[in-house]
Amino acid sequence: MKYFVSLLLVGVLLIGCSDQGDSPQQPGISLQVTGFTVIPHYGTDSVWVELTWNQTPNAESYMVHRGYGHEIPNEMLARVTTNTYTDLHLDPEATYSYQIIAEHGQDVGESEVKYMVARDTLHYSSVEAILNNSCIACHSGSSPSGGWSVSNLGVAVSARTLLSFRGASNSIIVKPFEPLASSMYLRTIHTNASLRMPQGGSPLPASETNKIRNWISQGANP
Numbered sequence: 001m002k003y004f005v006s007l008l009l010v011g012v013l014l015i016g017c018s019d020q021g022d023s024p025q026q027p028g029i030s031l032q033v034t035g036f037t038v039i040p041h042y043g044t045d046s047v048w049v050e051l052t053w054n055q056t057p058n059a060e061s062y063m064v065h066r067g068y069g070h071e072i073p074n075e076m077l078a079r080v081t082t083n084t085y086t087d088l089h090l091d092p093e094a095t096y097s098y099q100i101i102a103e104h105g106q107d108v109g110e111s112e113v114k115y116m117v118a119r120d121t122l123h124y125s126s127v128e129a130i131l132n133n134s135c136i137a138c139h140s141g142s143s144p145s146g147g148w149s150v151s152n153l154g155v156a157v158s159a160r161t162l163l164s165f166r167g168a169s170n171s172i173i174v175k176p177f178e179p180l181a182s183s184m185y186l187r188t189i190h191t192n193a194s195l196r197m198p199q200g201g202s203p204l205p206a207s208e209t210n211k212i213r214n215w216i217s218q219g220a221n222p
């Protein structure tokens, strides 16, 4: 029996050594982030969120990522070595997504994506006002520019048929919960002036493009 155990030990040691090649890590290292919790604080003057997660034994640092609505969080807010992060000064009208990415050298591991809902609910009327001011001149009538009209958009919002409401290039004009997949938002913030809407006009102010983004991030409520 003793002989067998020592043989087994030698075997394990040999396997252990043969794995120490170029890779800086043991195979099978886990960087998955567990216990990710998002605690929102809805103050009357400000909205902020506390993020906490379990320390991952193998992590050297963590990236905190954020997005809008149900998007895969794509904006890196911070890189931290602690297992908490506070995201201050949030837009009370926006819905956010968060994810923690643990890092060890070149390797990464993810947490679940968690969401934080907006404090203030937005309805289509606040977006419709912007469209009526800046878009309806061309996006109306029986052959609207870009193949969509503001009035037909209103119908699709009420009927909740936005996923099949497409423009001339087959783009989804408003994809609920996903501003970055909604051509209405993307075309108003486009960096190429010839593609940016309103076409030929001055760009919408950030207060208006944010309103459009936030309304979509909340799910494009009627």
Ligand code: HEC
Pocket (backbone or CB within 6 Å): 131, 134, 135, 136, 137, 138, 139, 145, 146, 147, 148, 166, 167, 168, 169, 170, 171, 172, 173, 183, 184, 187, 188, 194, 195, 197, 198, 199, 200, 201, 204
């Ligand atoms: C002066 C006329 C004009 C105004 C004002 C205007 N657009 Fe357009 N829009 C167009 C034209 C023309 C097209 C088609 C050419 C193109 O795609 O660039 C278009 C295309 C689009 C498309 C692409 C649809 C598709 O799938 O092909 C979107 C989205 C859009 N506009 C949104 C807007 C929004 C939002 C506003 C208001 C902020 C606006 N437009 C104001 C003329 C206008």
